[in-house]
Amino acid sequence: MKELLDRWYLGWKQFILIWAVYSSFFTPLEFGFFRGLPEKLFLLDSAGQLAFFIDIFLHFFLAFKDPHSHRLVSNHNQIAIRYLKSRFILDFLGCLPLDAIYKACNRNEVVRYLLWIRLSRALRVTEFFEALEKDIRINYLFTRIIKLFVVELYCTHTAACFFYYLATTLPPAQEGYTWIGSLKMGDYNYSEFRDIDLWTRYITSLYFAIVTMATVGQPTLTPFYISPLLPGQL
Structure with missing residues (x-):
């Protein structure tokens, strides 16, 4: 029993x-x-x-x-x-x-x-990886690599969600000046970003989080506003 x-x-x-x-x-x-x-x-x-x-x-x-x-x-x-x-x-x-x-x-x-x-439930995931690291049947280096990948993925995911949230904290009249509201890709306009499907908004936020944390994005962009560029700065 x-x-x-x-x-x-x-x-x-x-x-x-x-x-x-x-x-x-x-x-x-x-x-x-x-x-x-x-x-x-x-x-x-x-x-x-x-x-x-x-x-x-x-x-x-x-x-x-x-x-x-x-x-x-x-x-x-x-x-x-x-x-x-x-x-x-x-x-x-x-x-x-x-x-x-x-x-x-x-x-x-x-x-x-x-x-x-x-998010306190994430401690269970941490405990799971700690148990794997102590298990001699599993390669320690492999466990550490997987753990690093999961942590990096989670941090990027959380940053993407937080950046999108910041864009929604402004009044509707000012949302067009946020990082996502002012975004344009060819003929595609994000000015009415709330009406765009969830998957597109999430992928866009994920991309913004990656380029921001990797410091390869546009330095004049912030999560709230996009600063106007002068012709000589383009």
Whole structure:
């Protein structure tokens, strides 16, 4: 019975790890592009919140090793106290229906910043890579390369979402002067960028984030405004 439960929980850890990766990438996307995200993505996110809520419940029954005696502690009171003192608050706040709270608070923009609490789930991904680095069956260099690639991808993704969010913080009359609102590619105009499909806006934001962080972009561009260029500066 114990072996069956151990296998079941290992399978659950892998399942919740997938949701942790999804939530880590979806949270910046939801924060930056929330005004134009498809409804299906929010339904998928709701399924993830349910999975994390179940995970909170399971943590109240998960035995742990005492750091001093190295004995396995299975007392439910001690397990509950340990979890309540560690990551319970962050886990619980991350499972709150923040979209409903945001609407109930008359769409107060400050409430939306609570979304970043869900990034605490990225610790599960960090713990996963730490376990891989200690596994002698897996090449350490390969693990480090994959970890570096994931971190770089995540940083670029988050920067892209944040840059787009900055462009939406200005009044509609001034959005044409933002980095994306003033963008033109041939005959393609981004002045009404909110009406452009999500994928195009995301790829454009991703490109802007890459060239900005790589310092190869136009130095007169900022996330908010585009500065006018003089003829001699072209």
